[in-house]
Every structure is written in C-alpha cells, then in structure tokens.
Amino acid sequence: MRTSLTIIALSSFALLFSCQPDAPKQFNYAPTITVFESEPTTKTAPVSQPPATLPDGMVYVPGGYTQIGSETGLDQEKPVFWTFIKPFLMDQHEVTVGQFREFSTATGFKTEAEKFGDAGVFDDKTKEWDLIKGTNWQYPYGPAAGPAPDNLPVTQVSWNDAQAYAKWAGKRLPHEIEWEHAARNATNSQMIYPFGNELTASNKPLANTWNGRFPDYDAVTDGYHRAAPVGTFGTSPLGLADLSGNVWEWCDDPKVSYQDVLNQTPVRITEQTERVQRGGSFLCEPGWCHGYRVSGRSGSTAETSLMHIGFRCVKDV
Numbered sequence: 001m002r003t004s005l006t007i008i009a010l011s012s013f014a015l016l017f018s019c020q021p022d023a024p025k026q027f028n029y030a031p032t033i034t035v036f037e038s039e040p041t042t043k044t045a046p047v048s049q050p051p052a053t054l055p056d057g058m059v060y061v062p063g064g065y066t067q068i069g070s071e072t073g074l075d076q077e078k079p080v081f082w083t084f085i086k087p088f089l090m091d092q093h094e095v096t097v098g099q100f101r102e103f104s105t106a107t108g109f110k111t112e113a114e115k116f117g118d119a120g121v122f123d124d125k126t127k128e129w130d131l132i133k134g135t136n137w138q139y140p141y142g143p144a145a146g147p148a149p150d151n152l153p154v155t156q157v158s159w160n161d162a163q164a165y166a167k168w169a170g171k172r173l174p175h176e177i178e179w180e181h182a183a184r185n186a187t188n189s190q191m192i193y194p195f196g197n198e199l200t201a202s203n204k205p206l207a208n209t210w211n212g213r214f215p216d217y218d219a220v221t222d223g224y225h226r227a228a229p230v231g232t233f234g235t236s237p238l239g240l241a242d243l244s245g246n247v248w249e250w251c252d253d254p255k256v257s258y259q260d261v262l263n264q265t266p267v268r269i270t271e272q273t274e275r276v277q278r279g280g281s282f283l284c285e286p287g288w289c290h291g292y293r294v295s296g297r298s299g300s301t302a303e304t305s306l307m308h309i310g311f312r313c314v315k316d317v
C-alpha cells in the first residue's frame with residue numbers, strides 16, 4: 001500500500017512539474033530549429049561563435065530567437081510564431097550561372113528544364129507565361145535572348161535541381177525559418193526588408209524589383225528589368241546580398257500553413273506538393289506581389305523551372 005501511495009504522489013508531482021503554466025509549448029521543427037507556440041518566457045543567450053575561417057562566399061548567421069511571419073502580412077504569413085534557430089552559414093548571394101556551370105561541368109548534371117526541353121518565360125508583350133523551347137539555366141529567357149552571363153543568379157532550376165547542386169557543394173537548402181531569421185539579421189528585426197523599412201536609401205534602390213504597375217509597366221528605376229548581377233544592390237547588415245528581390249529562392253520546406261506548422265500536422269509529399277520560395281523577384285511590386293518583404297512566401301512544385309526562381313545554400317556550422 002505504502003509503495004503505491006508513493007508512486008501516486010510522485011506521479012502527481014511529475015504532472016504538476018510538467019504543467020508549468022508559463023512555459024509555452026515547444027517542439028523540434030528540424031534539427032536546427034525549435035518552434036514555440038508563443039513567445040518564450042525566458043530566452044537563453046545562444047552559444048554563437050563564428051568559425052575561425054569561413055568558407056568562400058559564405059556569411060555566418062548567429063543563432064537566436066526570431067518571430068516568424070507578419071501580423072500585417074498575407075494570411076499565409078499568419079499566425080506568427082516564435083522560433084529558436086541554431087547558427088549556420090549562408091551563401092552571401094544567390095547561386096550564380098557561373099557556379100552552376102562548375103557543377104554542371106563537373107558532374108554532367110542535366111536540369112529538369114534541359115530534360116523537358118523548355119521552361120517558363122514571362123512574355124512582356126502578351127503579359128503571360130509561356131513555355132519556350134530551348135529555355136534552360138544557360139538561356140533563362142529563351143535561346144533568342146542569348147546566354148546568361150556568369151554573374152547573374154542561376155534560374156530555370158527546379159527545386160530538385162537546386163537540391164542536387166546543394167548536395168554536390170556540400171551544403172543544403174535553407175529551411176524557410178532559417179531564411180527569415182537571416183533576413184531579420186539574426187536579431188529578430190521586425191523591419192519590412194533586410195535593410196530597413198524603405199526600398200531606397202538616398203534615392204538609391206536597395207533591391208531589384210518591378211518599378212511600376214505589374215505587368216503593365218516597369219519604369220526600371222532600379223536599372224534592371226530582369227535579373228541583376230548578384231550583389232549589385234549591396235548587402236544587408238548581416239552581409240547578405242539580394243535576399244529581397246532579384247530572384248525568388250527555393251527553400252527546403254514543403255509549403256504548409258503556419259497553423260499546420262504549429263499543429264505539427266504531418267505533411268504527405270505528392271507531385272502536387274509545393275516547395276517554399278522566399279524573397280520575391282524582379283517581377284514583384286507591392287500592388288501585385290510584395291513578396292520581397294522578409295515574411296513574404298511563395299511556392300511551386302518541385303519540378304517547376306521559371307526565369308525568376310533561383311536559390312542559395314546554407315551549411316551547418
């Protein structure tokens with residue numbers, strides 16, 4: 001009798017202990033990410049020490065707590081939730097045509113657009129997307145437009161192609177939470193863009209976007225109607241270029257609602273499953289798609305190749 005009473009007492013104590021009213025529910029979203037249902041009551045300072053030497057072209061992103069999403073954004077950016085992210089390294093800029101060429105030459109890899117024989121190009125005259133024969137990462141706007149220079153971000157690469165490149169490079173695609181953490185400068189910045197709340201500084205554009213009313217008219221006040229060489233618009237305080245604008249960037253995650261993230265709803269991957277893209281592109285303008293905000297999200301199926309979607313990689317520290 002005494003033994004069972006002791007067990008009951010111990011169980012009650014354990015139950016009390018596990019139901020602390022102040023501690024928000026948390027769970028591991030990925031090996032590098034913890035998700036909290038609400039703001040953590042205590043935030044422990046992350047152990048964040050950059051490695052002595054950084055790989056070429058990568059930036060150290062300190063770990064820390066970041067609120068993901070936007071109360072004032074689109075429905076897909078809600079509900080906002082808190083996360084703790086481990087430190088990681090991130091490519092300073094989008095993967096370039098030149099970098100992708102190294103991969104292609106070294107491995108003989110053929111992208112899905114190369115295998116399909118065509119890919120999506122937005123036609124400025126018809127204002128529609130067309131599949132144009134011979135379009136691929138080397139000819140992202142179609143063969144008639146000529147080859148892309150090596151310093152442009154590579155596009156016309158599918159999520160599957162991006163995964164293959166990342167693996168070859170010894171890196172991986174970022175989780176969208178890591179992407180947003182980096183775009184918020186690893187300081188939980190609640191600015192609209194990585195560089196602040198304005199798209200220009202001293203009349204100089206800070207990102208390559210669509211200037212005017214999409215798709216009618218692009219005034220090209222930022223100097224580029226389509227993709228710009230990576231790094232043209234400088235870097236964020238953390239040292240990352242073109243997070244906002246230029247080309248959308250594939251992330252590792254299937255695109256699910258944030259409520260499903262919080263509910264830990266299992267994701268069933270099918271051919272229709274969209275993968276997340278972040279950062280907006282040269283086709284985005286606020287009246288149509290303000291996707292270059294740090295909380296902006298988009299998605300396409302894993303085999304989709306388009307002229308305004310590229311990627312950058314990350315690496316664990």
Ligand SMILES: [Ca+2]
Pocket residue numbers: 208209210211220222223224225226282
């Ligand atoms: Ca532009």
Ligand SMILES: [Ca+2]
Pocket residue numbers: 094242243244245246247248249278279280
């Ligand atoms: Ca970008």
